[in-house]
Amino acid sequence: MPQPPSDIAAQLHILNQRITNCFLCPRLVKHRQEIGRIRRRAYRNQEYWSRPVPGFGDPAARLLIVGLAPGAHGGNRTGRIFTGDRSGDYLFRALWEAGFANQPQSISREDGLMLTDAYITAAVRCVPPDNKPNLDEIVNCRPYLLRELELLKRVRVVVALGNIAMNAYLAALQERGLIRSRAKFPFSHGALFETHPDGPVLLASYHPSQQNTSTRRLTAEMLREIFLRAKRLLAQTDRRV
Numbered sequence: 001m002p003q004p005p006s007d008i009a010a011q012l013h014i015l016n017q018r019i020t021n022c023f024l025c026p027r028l029v030k031h032r033q034e035i036g037r038i039r040r041r042a043y044r045n046q047e048y049w050s051r052p053v054p055g056f057g058d059p060a061a062r063l064l065i066v067g068l069a070p071g072a073h074g075g076n077r078t079g080r081i082f083t084g085d086r087s088g089d090y091l092f093r094a095l096w097e098a099g100f101a102n103q104p105q106s107i108s109r110e111d112g113l114m115l116t117d118a119y120i121t122a123a124v125r126c127v128p129p130d131n132k133p134n135l136d137e138i139v140n141c142r143p144y145l146l147r148e149l150e151l152l153k154r155v156r157v158v159v160a161l162g163n164i165a166m167n168a169y170l171a172a173l174q175e176r177g178l179i180r181s182r183a184k185f186p187f188s189h190g191a192l193f194e195t196h197p198d199g200p201v202l203l204a205s206y207h208p209s210q211q212n213t214s215t216r217r218l219t220a221e222m223l224r225e226i227f228l229r230a231k232r233l234l235a236q237t238d239r240r241v
């Protein structure tokens with residue numbers, strides 16, 4: 001019998017407590033704390049989170065969004081992934097326009113944002129220098145992603161934001177024995193893959209980083225279409241049930 005969302009929420013809460021108390025990666029621990037000590041001038045009077053940032057969203061989600069890592073002055077400041085930075089501005093507006101969020105922006109953990117049928121996580125839970133985590137840091141975070149995949153059993157569509165996020169998800173599938181190799185899944189924006197029988201489909205997108213959005217490699221319209229497409233894929237899943 002499927003677990004009720006309340007039970008899954010309780011187990012996600014336990015997992016998220018483990019995540020926020022993680023000190024496995026010395027380089028990331030030092031970096032996240034240093035950012036919180038120095039702070040950006042615009043946030044000088046704010047207390048930075050400066051800990052690992054857990055996932056959040058609907059425990060009954062059918063859409064799982066995998067990002068790269070918290071932003072230095074976004075998630076690392078606010079304590080919620082994609083909250084309080086330009087990447088989040090793009091992401092949450094796209095989720096709102098596709099019907100997965102109740103508001104188009106997120107500025108703090110207390111701003112009333114709620115996700116419906118969607119859950120957001122990341123390949124790495126601490127902000128890495130230059131947004132470039134080391135392989136061992138990604139591996140250290142993998143058990144948290146694996147546990148989320150175990151708990152979020154209703155997921156039917158996974159949106160990977162960027163190549164690192166996509167590889168982290170595929171590596172988790174590989175560790176579970178669900179795929180043999182990642183070579184069959186080359187990253188490109190808008191690529192759609194069926195990774196394993198009866199599993200979620202994987203939809204790739206450029207990451208809504210400021211580097212990508214300022215150069216228009218990724219536009220608001222492109223990101224909105226990714227989530228509208230995810231919505232259509234979920235509707236197709238409904239019709240097959």
